[in-house]
Amino acid sequence: MLKNKLYNLLARVVKVRKGEETITLLIFSYFFLITAPYTIIKALRNSELLDAYGEKALPPAYLLTAILTGFVVVLHSKFQVRISKQLLIISSMIFFILTGMLFWLFFPSTGDWLRLVYWPWANILVVVLMTHFWITVNEIFNPREARRLIGFFGSGGLLGGVFGGLLVKLLAEVISTHLLLFAFGMFIACIFVIRAIFSYAEKLPQYDKPEKPKKEFPNTHKVGFIDSYHSVRKSQYLVLIALVVTVSMIVSTSIDFQFNALVNDTIKGKDNMTAFYGLFYSLLMLFAFFLQLLMTSNLIKRFGIKITLFLSPLILFIGSIGIAAAPLLGMAIFLKGSEKSLSLSLNQSIREILYIPVSPELKFKAKVFIDMFLNRFAKGICAILLLILTYFDLGISYISILSIVFLGIWVMLNLKISLEYVSILKENIKIKWVSGDKAVSDKLDIDYTKLVFDTLESKKQSSVLYALHVFDLLQHENLSPEVKQVISQKSDALKAFSIGDMFGAEGTSVISEFEEDFDKEVLKTDINEIMSLDAYQKVMKIHADKVLEKSKESEIEKMELAKAIGLMDPDSPMADKLETLINDDSPEVARYAIESAAKLKQEKFIPALIHRLGNPLTRGDAISALNKFGPTAIATMGKFMGDSKKDLKKRKAVVEVLANIHSKETVDILLNELDKRRSDLVTEVINSLDKIRSEKPNIHFRTRVVKRKTFLLIKKYCRIFIELQELSPAKKNKELREKMRKELSISFINIFKLLGLYYPHVDIVKAYQNIKTGTKHSIAYAIELLDNILKKDIRDFVLPLIEEHSQPYKIKKFHQLLKILPK
Amino acid sequence: MEIDLRKKDNIVIFDIKGEIRRSDMGNVSLHNIVKEQLDSDNSRILLNLKKVEFIDSFGVGEILASFISTQDIGGKLKLTQISKKLHVVFEITMLTKVFEIFKDENSALESFSKE
DSSP, X not given: OHHHHXXXXXXXXXXXXXXXXXXXXXXXXXXXXXXXXXXXXXXXXXXXXXXXXXXXXXXXXXHHHHHHHHHHHHHHHHHHTTSOHXXXXXXXXXXXXXXXXXXXXXXXXXXXXXXXXXXXXXXXXHHHHHHHXXXXXXXXXXXHHHHHHHHHHHHHHXXXXXXXXXXXXXXXXXXXXGHHHHHHHHHHHHHHHHHHHHHHHHHSOGGGSOOOOOTTSTTTTSOOHHHHHHHHHHOHHHHHHHHHHHHHHHHHHHHHHHHHHHHHHHOOSHHHHHHHHHHHHHHHHHHHHHIIIIIIHHHHHHHHHHHHTTHHHHHHHHHHHHHHHOOOXXXXXXXXHHHHHHHHTHHHHHHHHHTTTSOHHHHHHHHHHIIXXXXXHHHHHHHHHHHHHHHTTOOHHHHHXXXXXXXXXXXXXXHHHHHHHHHHHHHHSOOOOOOHHHHHHXXXXXXXXXXXXXXXXXXXXXXXXXXXXXXHHHTOTTOOHHHHHHHHSOOGGGGGGOHHHHTTOTTOOHHHHHHHHOOHHHHHHHHHHHHHOHHHHHHHHHHHHHHHHXXXXXXXXXXXXXXXXXXXXXXXXXXXXXXXXXXXXXXXXXXXXXXXXXXXXXXXXXXXXXXXXXXXXXXXXXXXXXXXXXXXXXXXXXXXXXXXXXXXXXXXHHHHHHTTSOSHHHXXXXXXXXXXXXXXXXXXXXXXXXXHHHHOTTSOOOHHHHHHHHHHHHHHHHHHHHHHHHSOOOGGGHHHHXXXXXXXXXXXXXXXXXXXXXXXXXXXXXXXXXXXXXXXXXXXXXXXXXXXXXXXXXXXXXXXXHSXXXXXXXXXXXXXXXXXXXX | OEXXXXXXXXXXXXXXXXXXXGGGOOSOOHHHHHHHHHHTTOOEEEEEEEEEEEEOHHHHHHHXXXXXXXXXXXXXXXXXXXXXXXXXXXXXXXXXXXXXXXXXXXXXXXXXXXX
């Protein structure tokens, strides 16, 4: 009941799903309870230091932070490999509460040096707490879930900042450093929230947990610093992320210096400064909160990650130009405000999205190095640069130029990372299966196998048929000894009139006879020459006429005839008999005739072959024969396929044949059929186009036609989905329901097959297969891949079909899609 | 190629020796000799190929032409003692379906007498 209320409440502001409401709220509170106290600690950090030493103390403070953070990282990584995440996070929190209490105790009585110690302590605190927070999020949610909820979690942090800032503004002048007590109180509350989060995580069903590390990563959840460094170094993509983090941190530090220097120049008095910082951070967080709530998701959704990446450096570039020209507090507030609010909202979300294609194990490892070390290292580098610039008394304008240079580098790195992102997403998901016929055809020479079986069968039928088969088989270069042996064993039925019997050579191997006594090429030439003789054609015609006159009892003779014609010249008079044999009532006779037609490849046989597609017993042979005709059969088959008055089964089979003739002409014929207002061959045509695309990726498909059909199928999918949900659950509708479900599934796969015609086929196949059968993670990667490779015009219609949502939401969304889908 | 003719029970038996090939054909061909016999009202012919060492497609053509000529006048041309190789060639070309082929001369002669 309470959970339902909570769900309904949260569902209004975030795309939360049933069952996620409690953990979502806990994570939101976790972030709130670390940012609110941190904002208090930070405001005091700035004002205490500036009041004691002025802005010149900032570069050494940055540097000291960087160095000390290095030690903390090493120490942290040592603890991390030894203790559980929960224990590490809670004990860190207790450590900061206890040490913080010491600052609170000694601030009034100790000299200025304590401010210099307090500065790095506050910075280390935020690094450790933030890292722990994101580690917790990654532990509980998969990338896709995290992406959906990240905006809401971020808002928790930003609200915490607003709350903390307001407390400072209101109380700074009254209680000054006693504000720290509020901060520690909130940290204590946070410990209980963390405990609740991990208790919740322990109850998660197995499938909801992040994938277990594989054997090659036996202890990936406990990562050492060196291990973390190497994992970043080995991945070009992670190196790029690391560089972006470094450069953005240098820019951020430089902007922080410019801002604090101008605050120190403009605002006098420690408590005034503390109050200013309180108000500034509060308003900053408020602005960032609205930015996060109202714009971040929309910006990323609308422009995609590739464009949004450039927004921050562009705005900061404008601000830096402004401050270089007019170094005033107002300009500094704009620059610092933009930098911080973007970094807390957009940049944070982008950074987490950039980690999506990285496996959870690798991401966890990399984050230790990037977030905990590199961030501070960059700050150290910037501190040294600032020390140099301030040593030479160069003003704020020069420091702005430093920012501008690094902003240029940032843009270039973003350019590279945006390209890497999609390619690494593609690498992350694998093909789950290959199509059945492709798998068979890759591994098996079907024609050869069939011939071997037919040869064996022919032994029982007649010596002529057997000889014809053996002759045919001998044309194959790679006749294995095993096959030779099997074929040479004589059958009892053949004894009466076999070649062996005739010469009293019981048990003689026919194959051996062939191979020992004949030069294969000479034999082939002799046979061809004999069959080309007018005299031969004349006597055989008489024989054929006699055989064809007879009815069923001459089946074997007809088979012999059909097989022999396949060895003759295509223009020989005997070839004319083939059409009659193809149409013979006996499927066996027809089969041999079809095979011979495929050898002779005369266009006049095509209609008879198409006719044979209608008979299930000869369908496969007719398809195979037409395939061998290749491009010469396209026009006749295209005409047949397009004629709706013809038999539907045969037309479907023709489409299947066309799929094996990979030419532009075939594609055009199939697309014309697809483009018809009404076609009863939609699925067959799509399957064939998909097959051609997978075999010949370079053939161009008319995108306009394919896209139009994609939209039509999406419409169909939405309609069926809605109708299915609205269908009464009564028993009488069971059959209809099944039918609709089947149609839904066919439409779904057809949409993907069409997408594969104008987007990289392998990527679409990977995405589809992972959506249908993958794990929760691979589904998330697949959707992410589609999100990145599909253009907006199609993405906005395809993703709603895939993304997991409640049925009422889907119905509402599909109604919307039906309204806006192109006519 | 050498051809010896003998007659038995009104059947002309052709004892053929050597090779029946295009290059070895002189002025006289098997078909011509068969035609001569047909012209002399000898319409029952048995080709004994026991001593034929080699026969090429031309040779098969000669036998086929002889067969057709014999058929045309309502006669009979049969074969005996053909080599293993030739039998294989005849099976592949389906000529075993057209020609009457016998293991030995006696059974061939017997078949003529039964008609």
